[in-house]
Amino acid sequence: MPEVIVYLAEGRTPEKKRALMKDITEAVVQNLDVQAEVVTVQLVEAPKAHKMKGGVLFSERPTAKPSP
Amino acid sequence: MPEVIVYLAEGRTPEKKRALMKDITEAVVQNLDVQAEVVTVQLVEAPKAHKMKGGVLFSERPTAKPSP
Amino acid sequence: MPEVIVYLAEGRTPEKKRALMKDITEAVVQNLDVQAEVVTVQLVEAPKAHKMKGGVLFSERPTAKPSP
Amino acid sequence: MPEVIVYLAEGRTPEKKRALMKDITEAVVQNLDVQAEVVTVQLVEAPKAHKMKGGVLFSERPTAKPSP
Amino acid sequence: MPEVIVYLAEGRTPEKKRALMKDITEAVVQNLDVQAEVVTVQLVEAPKAHKMKGGVLFSERPTAKPSP
Amino acid sequence: MPEVIVYLAEGRTPEKKRALMKDITEAVVQNLDVQAEVVTVQLVEAPKAHKMKGGVLFSERPTAKPSP
Incomplete structure (x- = not known):
């Protein structure tokens, strides 16, 4: 706790x-x-098809930037 | 937010x-x-073996109806 | 389920x-x-002091707009 | 509910x-x-590489004991 | 973990x-x-006005039975 | 996201x-x-009576140390 x-x-590396x-x-250690x-x-x-922001799935986003 | x-x-389609x-x-947009x-x-x-309702796994349910 | x-x-009305x-x-009923x-x-x-976006607490935000 | x-x-069996x-x-049934x-x-x-306790991933732990 | x-x-007693x-x-101890x-x-x-089942708030339910 | x-x-200060x-x-910003x-x-x-670790409520713990 x-x-x-x-x-x-x-979409992130390990x-x-x-x-x-x-x-x-x-x-947590420092502050609590x-x-x-x-x-x-x-x-x-989540798979990118299971997360949506602003009404757009992460799988539908342009991929110029790494999906956050 | x-x-x-x-x-x-x-078990649902994309x-x-x-x-x-x-x-x-x-x-959310409309109401907030x-x-x-x-x-x-x-x-x-969840995989159907990782969700239970009423003491029954979704993987154990009869499949006549789409698993909700 | x-x-x-x-x-x-x-900060929202009932x-x-x-x-x-x-x-x-x-x-959910319509789509699933x-x-x-x-x-x-x-x-x-959450109380506004327990939620942060962009490094700013909701309790620290200007209140011109309703807190989302 | x-x-x-x-x-x-x-890492647990079905x-x-x-x-x-x-x-x-x-x-829940008994108490509520x-x-x-x-x-x-x-x-x-979670995959063992997606869970950490005490600063150590479950994938980095010694496996003498089953990972809890 | x-x-x-x-x-x-x-609505439950301590x-x-x-x-x-x-x-x-x-x-958890027994099975894992x-x-x-x-x-x-x-x-x-949640306050009863913050939880809904079947489209009905817990605060709107008849109270003959303890709210589950 | x-x-x-x-x-x-x-039990923590603001x-x-x-x-x-x-x-x-x-x-998050640095790593992602x-x-x-x-x-x-x-x-x-959670109120201390709504959180348990090791079978002991946080409200039942000795208070020499700040409850983590």
Whole structure:
């Protein structure tokens, strides 16, 4: 505790996702004065056809930029 | 914002899922007076063996009707 | 099933929130061919100091527009 | 209602996961005086590279014990 | 890990809610072979006007039966 | 997008919670190459009687240390 759930679309490298979870863990440890051992982070990654922003699926977006 | 998460079992066509997300986006825009750009919808789709209702897995249900 | 969770900041009238939940219910019924009875919608409403977008708390935002 | 979401890492047998959902359903029925029909349980299972505890991914853990 | 989130409407006694969380913890320990120490359960309790089933708010339901 | 939900028990100061959300926003921006504007963080804060770890409610814990 606490538990952090991150909802995102697929398309990131394992390294970036690992680094994200590490930095979120650190953010919790620093700000809530808990030990890292009690901090859990889980990614809930959706296929791009299962996530929509502004009425547009991530699978329908132009791909010039990496889908965020 | 707001963010909408839909928990459902697998088994719907991409077209139905896309239409669902579009209509939810519209429902948020209409009722909360926000622009579509700020509305995010993500489906969290479970294999039928990972969702249970009434003590029965969706993978154990009779399939006469489309699994809801 | 399915279950819909809406994460939003406080500040909407009960009427708007009810209408939002009604329209989301309708969106699920229409697109997933289920009966309304199986559709659950829950709002998870945060105090404005518990929600941040773009690094800014909703409690820190200018209030000219209704907080979305 | 109520709806129960279980966030866990992959690596359990279908039998164990089914038994878990059955027991959770029973726990809700017993304690909240509702009928089983209204209880929904969904597992949100992450690949081991998408879940971190104590700053360590489940995919990085020693495997002597089954990953919890 | 795992983490269990229970979405429910308000209206239960503290004793029932505590017993529910205890039984869910036990269900996880028994079925996933983990120690109780790693199991987290959090209730996300909504005001009855923030939860809808079948197009009807829990605050609009007849109260003969305890709201589930 | 992405959306980050943090489940925690009550008992932190507004300053610590704000700093936590700021640092999580920064962690997302740095690691996923998105602009801060698209990052949403919401705290889902439970009363201590609504959160249990290891079979013990946060309201039942000794209070020598701040409840994490």
